[in-house]
Amino acid sequence: MVRAIMNGCNGKMGQTITGICKDDKEIEIVAGIDLYDGIKNDYPVFKSIDACDVEADVIIDFSNAKAVDALIEYSVAKNVPVVLCTTGLSEEQLSEVDKAARKVAILRSANMSLGINTLMELLKKAALVFAPAGFDMEIVEKHHNQKLDAPSGTALALADSMNEALDQAYSYKYDRTKERAKRDPHEIGISAVRGGNIVGEHEVLFCGQDEVIEFKHTAYSKAVFAKGAVEAAKFLAGKPAGHYDMADVIAAK
Numbered sequence: 298m299v300r301a302i303m304n305g306c307n308g309k310m311g312q313t314i315t316g317i318c319k320d321d322k323e324i325e326i327v328a329g330i331d332l333y334d335g336i337k338n339d340y341p342v343f344k345s346i347d348a349c350d351v352e353a354d355v356i357i358d359f360s361n362a363k364a365v366d367a368l369i370e371y372s373v374a375k376n377v378p379v380v381l382c383t384t385g386l387s388e389e390q391l392s393e394v395d396k397a398a399r400k401v402a403i404l405r406s407a408n409m410s411l412g413i414n415t416l417m418e419l420l421k422k423a424a425l426v427f428a429p430a431g432f433d434m435e436i437v438e439k440h441h442n443q444k445l446d447a448p449s450g451t452a453l454a455l456a457d458s459m460n461e462a463l464d465q466a467y468s469y470k471y472d473r474t475k476e477r478a479k480r481d482p483h484e485i486g487i488s489a490v491r492g493g494n495i496v497g498e499h500e501v502l503f504c505g506q507d508e509v510i511e512f513k514h515t516a517y518s519k520a521v522f523a524k525g526a527v528e529a530a531k532f533l534a535g536k537p538a539g540h541y542d543m544a545d546v547i548a549a550k
């Protein structure tokens with residue numbers, strides 16, 4: 298039985314994962330961390346990770362970028378692996394995550410779904426065909442009106458996978474309102490839409506002369522991310538220090 302701490306346990310993802318773990322005999326949430334205390338859980342909840350004195354094999358994190366510095370310090374100090382799912386981390390935080398991964402196992406993924414992680418691989422191949430042929434690459438993401446960060450972590454990860462295949466030759470364009478200029482062919486445009494309770498949509502467009510190819514992923518419920526995170530936690534518990542991603546979890550199945 299894998300013992301997990303749920304960081305951000307009283308949020309939308311934390312509660313979805315709490316529900317999934319109740320029906321799973323291989324994993325148990327032994328403690329939760331959240332600033333908000335308005336929900337009654339079957340496990341003890343602490344206001345901060347530093348206050349948590351419950352031993353665990355892994356931490357699952359869906360919280361807030363502001364909570365991540367303390368989380369990483371704790372995981373290194375206690376040698377507890379982390380499935381890091383919070384998005385909107387700063388460059389500085391990402392470099393701290395890199396340093397921490399030398400000492401403890403960290404699986405960071407902006408999207409825990411099988412669909413998006415497969416799409417990332419497909420996009421590497423598509424980019425190698427379409428970009429040299431002069432196709433423009435654009436990403437449009439849509440999310441609910443409660444989301445704090447924009448663009449989504451997933452949109453950035455999709456752009457990164459295409460850019461990796463193209464030897465990092467592309468820059469990202471988030472805003473076209475500040476200049477009057479034609480599109481730079483060496484950019485990937487990334488646009489964010491926020492509204493209602495859209496769970497998560499990502500569209501990647503390759504726009505050429507007289508033809509457009511579109512790849513689209515739609516998440517219809519948060520369970521798709523939660524199930525992936527629970528699988529990732531079971532995979533990561535007991536792993537040596539290092540960087541892991543969802544591709545490792547999918548490959549191990």
Ligand SMILES: NC(=O)C1=CN([C@@H]2O[C@H](COP(=O)(O)OP(=O)(O)OC[C@H]3O[C@@H](n4cnc5c(N)ncnc54)[C@H](O)[C@@H]3O)[C@@H](O)[C@H]2O)C=CC1
Nearest residue numbers: 305307308309310331360361364382383384407408409522
């Ligand atoms: N990697 C993935 O597949 C996914 C990532 N996410 C990301 O996960 C994060 C959380 O998403 P939701 O659950 O929808 O948000 P939410 O706002 O419903 O939940 C976040 C929870 O974290 C708590 N929190 C805030 N600051 C905290 C702190 N300092 N310490 C402990 N808890 C704190 C809040 O009180 C809240 O209960 C976001 O960054 C989101 O983008 C969301 C869905 C999928």
Ligand SMILES: O=C(O)C1=N[C@H](C(=O)O)C[C@H](O)C1
Nearest residue numbers: 384407408444449450451497
């Ligand atoms: O905040 C969300 O809801 C989501 N966030 C992740 C992101 O920023 O990519 C993943 C998913 O799309 C839902």
